[in-house]
Amino acid sequence: MRVTIADVAREAGVSKTTVSRVINTKGEVDGSTAARVREVIAQLGYVPSSGAVGLARGNSRTVGMLVPSLAWPWMGEVLQGVVDTVEAAGYGLLLFTISRGAESVEHFIGRVSARAFDGLLVVEPENTMDKITELHRKGLPVVLIDDRGHHPEFPSVVTTxxxxxxxxxxxxxxxxxxxxxxxxxxxxxxxxxxxxxxxxxxxxxxxxxxxxxxxxxxxxxxxxxxxxxxxxxxxxxxxxxxxxxxxxxxxxxxxxxxxxxxxxxxxxxxxxxxxxxxxxxxxxxTRRMGEMAARILLGHLGGVAAPAEPVVLPTELVVRASAP
The missing domain is CATH 3.40.50.2300 (Response regulator)
Structure with a gap:
């Protein structure tokens, strides 16, 4: 069930306007009140929808990307495809890895709560899909790259x-x-x-x-x-x-x-x-997969419906001397 701004206001004992001011850093709010609202936001796991945030204060013009590790040999090509696409659209990119396990996950969740980015690209790190699914259900746009676990509830870009x-x-x-x-x-x-x-x-x-x-x-x-x-x-x-x-x-x-x-x-x-x-x-x-996933996410942020089925990009056999 999606947590709403009304739930936050009720739990914190303040008005929805006050919660909105804290979220969007607009208007004067007493320091102790603001701290209480932020604490409730963290406790309830409230994530504003991209549409609500856009209406309230304008989009961050930033996309997040969550990956297991940059040490994966093909990750650089995926990342380059993403960077080329988001920068061409005037967006920035925040990159998160899960190199420190639970600590990395908590840092990532904190950045979501702080609305540091408008949508998320994911190369699925192990043991994170429950968290990602929860955030998605609360309004965070998500696109998977190389859907290794098969999650049909998410838009995705895959290969054959x-x-x-x-x-x-x-x-x-x-x-x-x-x-x-x-x-x-x-x-x-x-x-x-x-x-x-x-x-x-x-x-x-x-x-x-x-x-x-x-x-x-x-x-x-x-x-x-x-x-x-x-x-x-x-x-x-x-x-x-x-x-x-x-x-x-x-x-x-x-x-x-x-x-x-x-x-x-x-x-x-x-x-x-x-x-x-x-x-x-x-x-x-791999580079095209990054490009396509970024295009789908940016399109969704702009009001274009994401494809209901995975976008499939074909593989190609490259013949060299080890198996002519």
């Missing part, structure tokens, strides 16, 4: 993860590779499930090892398979970092790439062109 996995499988199959190793991402990610399903649509007998998108686990998966004596002729890693770990393990074991084992990654981060050999990979349109 299943088709991306399928394209990798078809490419390897066309090259005669019929004993593939698949190194996945974390299983609770929607993209992991979709990439695996797409690959298995064409190569149902693939050996699947659960990974975590790290170089270390990509390397370890290949090392353990070689040590077990299991035959495999190709690797499909769910991101380029894991694929780089697989390349390292194959090189250390004396396996030739691509003669003995072909390797395909996912993402097409800048590093992919510079591995040894250069990496065949499934390209995500």
């Amino acid at each position: 993860n299943r088709e991306g996995g399928a394209s990798a499988a078809r490419h390897l199959l066309a090259a005669g590779r019929t004993r593939p190793l698949v190194i996945t991402g974390p299983l609770h990610f929607g993209c992991t499930r979709e990439r695996t399903a797409g690959f298995r649509d064409h190569q149902p007998d693939a050996i699947v090892v659960t990974g975590d998108f790290t170089e270390a686990l990509g390397r370890r998966a290949v090392e353990e398979l070689i040590a077990s004596g299991t035959a495999f002729d190709s690797v499909f890693a769910h991101n380029d970092i894991s694929a780089a770990g697989a390349l390292r393990a194959l090189r250390a074991a004396g396996r030739s790439v691509p003669d003995d084992v072909a390797v395909v990654g996912f993402d097409d981060i800048p590093m992919a062109e510079h591995t040894e050999p250069p990496l065949t990979t499934v390209r995500q349109p």
Whole structure:
């Protein structure tokens, strides 16, 4: 149930006009009264709707963006797409990460309560969707980028993860590779499930090892398979970092790439062109995803209804020397 300005006024024992003055920093309000109103706002989790704030004091002309970490290799491209779009529209950007866990979440919630931005772009950090959903229901416009958990209540921009996995499988199959190793991402990610399903649509007998998108686990998966004596002729890693770990393990074991084992990654981060050999990979349109999500959010802030269905941008197989 959405908390209203009337709820805040009633709990604080003041008029709605007083609450509005505190929220919008307009008009004289006694210091102790203002402090009590802010305390009640925090307790109730009141978030003014973007429309109400705009009417009261004008929009902040700022967009918020919440991401798990800037260390993710493709995050820079997503962020650049967002920045290019919001700046062209005369908006600023506030960036939040969850690098300090609960402390970061509380800082972010405080900035929402302070109305520091008009709407929010989200690359879903773990264990935050309950909070984001609550804020959205209280009036905060939200657009998801790469909806890894599938949340149909939010507008979102996604890519064709299943088709991306399928394209990798078809490419390897066309090259005669019929004993593939698949190194996945974390299983609770929607993209992991979709990439695996797409690959298995064409190569149902693939050996699947659960990974975590790290170089270390990509390397370890290949090392353990070689040590077990299991035959495999190709690797499909769910991101380029894991694929780089697989390349390292194959090189250390004396396996030739691509003669003995072909390797395909996912993402097409800048590093992919510079591995040894250069990496065949499934390209995500990461910059375009950032641009499109920002356009949807800015349009919504301007009164344009957000699309009811996810906006889907296609992946593309990029063929290089690791799997020609």
